[in-house]
Amino acid sequence: MLGRLNHVAIAVPDLAKAAALYRDTLGARVSAPQALPEHGVTVVFVELGNTKVEFLEPLGEGSPIAAFLARNPDGGMHHICYEVDDIVAARDRLKAGGARVLGDGEPKTGAHGKPVLFLHPKDFTGTLVELEQV
Numbered sequence: 832m833l834g835r836l837n838h839v840a841i842a843v844p845d846l847a848k849a850a851a852l853y854r855d856t857l858g859a860r861v862s863a864p865q866a867l868p869e870h871g872v873t874v875v876f877v878e879l880g881n882t883k884v885e886f887l888e889p890l891g892e893g894s895p896i897a898a899f900l901a902r903n904p905d906g907g908m909h910h911i912c913y914e915v916d917d918i919v920a921a922r923d924r925l926k927a928g929g930a931r932v933l934g935d936g937e938p939k940t941g942a943h944g945k946p947v948l949f950l951h952p953k954d955f956t957g958t959l960v961e962l963e964q965v
């Protein structure tokens with residue numbers, strides 16, 4: 832079911848500071864910030880040769896990363912995103928196996944304009960998993 836590692840996401844309290852750290856200290860290629868109101872976050876991507884790092888900052892009321900940042904005020908690894916060929920088939924197979932798909936269970940459009948879904952961290956060794964159809 833799983834394809835490539837699309838990105839590892841890090842939630843941060845200050846997106847500009849994180850972007851500057853990776854750009855200026857680590858010499859990485861860093862994208863412009865992208866606001867995603869539907870997801871309650873603003874994101875920046877660090878482009879690596881074989882994958883990406885996604886920095887997340889809360890956007891608006893009720894951001895899904897607000898509680899995580901309250902528990903981890905300096906930031907921390909928030910989720911891991913794997914590519915799948917068919918997200919609805921993957922969802923149905925996972926649900927049939929008892930995994931919890933977050934939200935209403937329907938794919939939403941993610942930062943790359945592709946359908947995404949999230950799986951509960953308690954069902955995946957304590958790690959929030961995002962699936963992205965490529």
Ligand SMILES: CC[C@H](C(=O)O)C(=O)SCCNC(=O)CCNC(=O)[C@H](O)C(C)(C)COP(=O)(O)OP(=O)(O)OC[C@H]1O[C@@H](n2cnc3c(N)ncnc32)[C@H](O)[C@@H]1OP(=O)(O)O
Pocket residue numbers: 840867870872874885887895896897898899908909910912933934940941942943947949951952953957958959961
């Ligand atoms: C899609 C756009 C973009 C992209 O890549 O294209 C993004 O990635 S946007 C990313 C932000 N969106 C989401 O994260 C959506 C899915 N997330 C959620 O629905 C919530 O964040 C949820 C349900 C995972 C956690 O909600 P909350 O923080 O309110 O915590 P709970 O009290 O419900 O947590 C229960 C339990 O799980 C532990 N937990 C929570 N978050 C994480 C995490 N990121 N990694 C590992 N574990 C996590 C939390 O500590 C609680 O554990 P407990 O032992 O019960 O204390």
Ligand SMILES: [Co+2]
Pocket residue numbers: 838840885910912961
């Ligand atoms: Co993500």
